[in-house]
Amino acid sequence: MASYTRTSSLKAGLPPGTPVHVGEQKADAVKITVVDYNPEGSREFTPESPKNCTLYRTAETVTWINVDGLHEVDLIGEVCSCFGIHPLTVEDILNTTQRPKLDVFDDYLFLVIKTQTYNPQTFRVEVEQVSLILGDRYLLSFRERPGDAFDGVRSRILGNKGRIRKMGADYLAYTLLDAIIDNYYAVLERVGETIEELEEELVGRPTPETLKKIHLLKREMILLRRSVWPLREVISSLLRDEELSQISKGLYFYLKDLYDHTVHVIDTIETFRDIISGMLEIYLSSVSNRLNEIMKVLTIFAAIFIPLTFIAGVYGMNFNTAASPFNMPELNWFLGYPFALFLMAATAGGMLAAFRRKGWL
């Protein structure tokens, strides 16, 4: 939680626009990959020096430069300066505690998105920041660490599958966004499975462990929501703003589809939140029901023995039967003991009958 804000304070006191890497270092070394393509062909390579990137700013081909790892501030700065990126954008790329957003600059669009991927090594969902810079014929993408989320897109370009080689950098950006949103579905699926498991636990025998899981799930939904809500605004403003020169008209239906998917994700998150709230209520009332049932049975149990013990206590009194005929004559009766036992049995039976009549059993 706090890790969302912790390192931001490193920047307090620095002039705005100073490039500082804010966040964990998640990659060993910064790795730059260039994919350059047009309908006729494509190639992928690692540039020798970031300065060579300048060539691609004005090239006729579509150029996709992907940067994995953000801790080498100068390197990132050089790549950005090739494309005339504003210092504030560079600062935002390096600060991984950003909120998803769209900034419209004269030359390019700047998008910050959060991805959520399930890391099988750590068994946890990991939030990562992806920054996209969309220019006229180039796309820069910055990620915190290398990953396979964009591999499918890369192989489609290099293998010339689908329509991607025929489209511009805007379609490439759309494809990357689509891949990121598909990842959200995967996370939601996992959450949905967990919900189903928890519901079976709730129907069976819920334990305090169940409660802990429900709360963890609830918090995960809070964080997920925090990532996706602003994403919807981002795509919505891409759709609305018709004067963005970087987005071609033909992309409208694709962006609309992307928007629908985002709304669907949000919708599912909200439904899950409602269901999780309901599960919490069920848990609490079922635990309380269960305990009440136990307490009720035990209290009734105790209530039945209380008068019996009292009777036994009475006949355990030591009044001197010799001193007076009124002093506990039952003790000397021929059937005194059976009478006492019968009295106890009758009392217990009468109480059971009364409790049953009142519907307490």
Place this chain on the structure above:
Amino acid sequence: MASYTRTSSLKAGLPPGTPVHVGEQKADAVKITVVDYNPEGSREFTPESPKNCTLYRTAETVTWINVDGLHEVDLIGEVCSCFGIHPLTVEDILNTTQRPKLDVFDDYLFLVIKTQTYNPQTFRVEVEQVSLILGDRYLLSFRERPGDAFDGVRSRILGNKGRIRKMGADYLAYTLLDAIIDNYYAVLERVGETIEELEEELVGRPTPETLKKIHLLKREMILLRRSVWPLREVISSLLRDEELSQISKGLYFYLKDLYDHTVHVIDTIETFRDIISGMLEIYLSSVSNRLNEIMKVLTIFAAIFIPLTFIAGVYGMNFNTAASPFNMPELNWFLGYPFALFLMAATAGGMLAAFRRKGWL
């Protein structure tokens, strides 16, 4: 729940626009029915091959092609290609986890709607997706399985009842939407009856079973709401957007009526939600009241016996009366035992009186 999202991840990694059937297969075979009509006449038939559909794209008659079953991806693709449908639309038709929505394309409108029908075989409400494609003189409808929801409309066309044969494809689409919304009323009615039954249970003797039913109802309302809210937006945008060439001016009042019905359905859902929340509160407080009543009575019961048992215990002590005149002289009194019994009765009576005076009984 999870089934809403589970199969979506099949698509992760595929290029956007790839047609994949996402969802359960609910029909044995895909069945295509064509209803072709104009004011003069009408006919219904099953086309030999989906390719024949191309004829109807430009025909002067109104053509309604209904497809039941979505698992034969190629067949659906062929039907759609006859009418020049966008790949993204085909993808959406095949993905049954969509959210209700309206997509406006140049040639056609694409609507996704959720129907909720009560299946008497499974005793459950089943959610199904219906996709409508409304072109100039044709309407394509895609359903997950065959059903009778559209039979009334079909027989009205074939039997020339009402004004349907005189109107265009837009009126046909409206009639299908109207039939779907009428189904929501049926579901709400069943919910309303269940609420009434539960209220009688609540007034009578509520059981943990009642609680389970309330929670099931609550969840059903969450899912119902999720289906209907976006439907309202869909119809609202049909109403607002005056430049949709597929919708004729004369349909305005019908769509307005449809909109009012949808708002009424939403309104009823919200009222039901409020009432169900109130029922939950009543249940919880009534169960807790009931238990408290039992606990109170038993505690008072125990409290009365506690001093009596103490008195019996005192006179059960074995102090040697012979050792001193101070040692339990009561044991040798002539009326010792009656005195002890009277002491007990007086104590019990006094406590009962005190409890009654305090209003605890």
Place this chain on the structure above:
Amino acid sequence: MASYTRTSSLKAGLPPGTPVHVGEQKADAVKITVVDYNPEGSREFTPESPKNCTLYRTAETVTWINVDGLHEVDLIGEVCSCFGIHPLTVEDILNTTQRPKLDVFDDYLFLVIKTQTYNPQTFRVEVEQVSLILGDRYLLSFRERPGDAFDGVRSRILGNKGRIRKMGADYLAYTLLDAIIDNYYAVLERVGETIEELEEELVGRPTPETLKKIHLLKREMILLRRSVWPLREVISSLLRDEELSQISKGLYFYLKDLYDHTVHVIDTIETFRDIISGMLEIYLSSVSNRLNEIMKVLTIFAAIFIPLTFIAGVYGMNFNTAASPFNMPELNWFLGYPFALFLMAATAGGMLAAFRRKGWL
């Protein structure tokens, strides 16, 4: 509740615009009354046949046709056809499960309003639907049963009181709406009185009956809210839409006043809801406080007797005092019994003091 939706399903499968009476039959026979007036004079009569109504559509006088009872579908249909009313409007008039709304047609405005009247025979608030059709110089009103809500307006017309005879059909419609909203005030007053009574009960001795009343009140507020909120939208759109030819400019201040009253009613409903929620909280915490108080006192009571009974139990043990000088020598002490009683009294006193010091008493 369920009765809100129950009979709506009668219509499932029928073509849209089919006139069916949906709702309870609340009147014995349908009764039509015509009031016809201009600044010079006025008259009231029952037309022989609904067909005669056609005359009034174009007459120079203002004509108010009131219909009480909705179950004779054909009769209503004939009245409406005289004025060229759209089939969807006729369907809506007959369906008494509508939501308050305003439909703007070319020739007329169609308003659906809910009235709430206190029926002293049944001791319950009854919801009724009133439909108004406002044309250029005519007003049609449809009610579910005869009532006295409009009597004041009728007598003002016939007795030429106030400015009503000098104004058009729009002012007449305003006056009827004003009468309906005045009825809401009466209902709210009754609710306000019930709240005051319940508050006195809460301050005094609250019973489970009090809880039931609070819940009933809460539900009544839900239903009331459901009737009034859409009414506000209706009047608001009458105010906003300046191109409605049926509404003259001079009516603006009156409609604004009506709007203010509606907002005031809504405001009061919301305040009542807040107060009722607060009362529920007070009830629950006061009941729980009360029970806790009882339980605490009884538990302390029991706790004091437990060690006393233990002491009595100890001196009731049968160790053979003759076998050893260590075996319960107290039993043979001269002051053994007083010592035991003192021990008990001291224990009880000490515990009482400890409890008091801890603030438990």
Place this chain on the structure above:
Amino acid sequence: MASYTRTSSLKAGLPPGTPVHVGEQKADAVKITVVDYNPEGSREFTPESPKNCTLYRTAETVTWINVDGLHEVDLIGEVCSCFGIHPLTVEDILNTTQRPKLDVFDDYLFLVIKTQTYNPQTFRVEVEQVSLILGDRYLLSFRERPGDAFDGVRSRILGNKGRIRKMGADYLAYTLLDAIIDNYYAVLERVGETIEELEEELVGRPTPETLKKIHLLKREMILLRRSVWPLREVISSLLRDEELSQISKGLYFYLKDLYDHTVHVIDTIETFRDIISGMLEIYLSSVSNRLNEIMKVLTIFAAIFIPLTFIAGVYGMNFNTAASPFNMPELNWFLGYPFALFLMAATAGGMLAAFRRKGWL
């Protein structure tokens, strides 16, 4: 509460615009005061007859007519008729159950505001209605009873302090509104002090009395909110509507300031509401914590004595030691009694240790 709506029903059945005094009579006699001023001079007097007011409608000076007391319907009517006030306005002035609002008429603006003043005689906040009618060079103010809220303004006019004499009637209206909002601050201050006192009570020893006070405060905030929220809308529409001829351009900054103050008041109310809700939670959980603590200690106390009493009971059994060497040989042991006492002490000690190890103590 109910008094908000009670007397409104007096009007049911009357034609709209009928002047009826709705509300309590709070003043002995209606008192009219006229303050007439321009930059050169000012005078204050009580007019002989309300008819004389007509003079001031067109006079070049600024005229402020203040009316205290609303029960003399005819008098109010006469004053209003001098200035050509609409009958609906007169009706609203007399009805003290209005909601704060702004009505724009051709000749004048009509404002209804609620004041809340702390009455040291009754120790309660009293809500009063103030109506302002702002014309070109006149301002009419109507209050339910005489008060000192406007005295400061009057003395500033008569003493020519500040810029008030140089400004128009709109500035005068602003000054009165400013005085009313300053009163809200005073009420909020009192509430803030009460909150501080209650917090000290909560930290110390909270009683059911504390709960009652929290609930009273909560309700006071509901009512306060109900008065101030619409006031914000009123001032906001004064700011927005640039075509109001009664408001001069120069007043903009003053109204903006007024608006900021109102938003500040609302903001404080909302913060107080949040804090009061938090206090309620603290109270409930602290009371429940306290009770639980008591119950836990007592239950543990009882649990320790239960086995001890059982042991005493065992050695109180009357098995015939003479009949068999197996029958309670302990009774005849030399150290039988010390052994039993030791057994009891060991049991108690063991249980205490176990409870402590489990963290229950």
Place this chain on the structure above:
Amino acid sequence: MASYTRTSSLKAGLPPGTPVHVGEQKADAVKITVVDYNPEGSREFTPESPKNCTLYRTAETVTWINVDGLHEVDLIGEVCSCFGIHPLTVEDILNTTQRPKLDVFDDYLFLVIKTQTYNPQTFRVEVEQVSLILGDRYLLSFRERPGDAFDGVRSRILGNKGRIRKMGADYLAYTLLDAIIDNYYAVLERVGETIEELEEELVGRPTPETLKKIHLLKREMILLRRSVWPLREVISSLLRDEELSQISKGLYFYLKDLYDHTVHVIDTIETFRDIISGMLEIYLSSVSNRLNEIMKVLTIFAAIFIPLTFIAGVYGMNFNTAASPFNMPELNWFLGYPFALFLMAATAGGMLAAFRRKGWL
């Protein structure tokens, strides 16, 4: 809390625009510092008399006048009058209970902002008000006390670091706002750390102290939110209003960045609020779980001993075995005592088995 409103009532009765210092005096003496700069040079000095400030109103250099301490009303007034500041603005500067806001005057913009700084001396977050007046080439800043928040900015100007010397007064204002928002991040970080600590406490052994801390945190979030929400509106209107002559076009990206940061702060506050609410729930349910566990174990414990004590009581009865063979023959059995002990053990064992079978253990 109350201190937010307490001193505001000092002003009740005073004419609007009267300069009164509302708030605590936090500085010893009012200190004025002037920083005057252009791209060529810069100097910092303390003016001899506030009247000298007039020079800077029209100077070609950018002038930043910072005032620390607000209690010398006349001094502040003189500074303001040099720049032709409106009396209402002066009043607002002096009143430290303002809400963050933006007032647009013809000559200048007036901003009120709240800063939150962590005071290590008092271990508390302290809220302070900063007022900024932005004119064409001058910026006035007013703070309640001297602090180091602006030191970084000052040293950047004097040391000519970054682009600040080349930009106008609007960039200076932006830099100060940026410094203030950076401070919010620091506060949020501290809150985040506290949340992490509290979560560890919750997982470990929560105490009533934990609850108190959660509530304190909750309230701090309420107050924080109250400071930041309006700030968002302020920056948003700076962004939207394109006609503000004081803001140059080139500042747009900087303000957009500032806006994003503010939204990020708000977002984090909302997430923290959600998480804190969740923690409260976890605390309450974990405390209640824990208590229930104790109560359950103890009740079962008691329930097992109840029948044992009863059996002991039965064999403690004093029936005369000599009077009849039916009177407690067990007492004279050879294995009577072992039989009784076995009976007790069997009862206890049977109950334990039954409880275990029911899942109560």
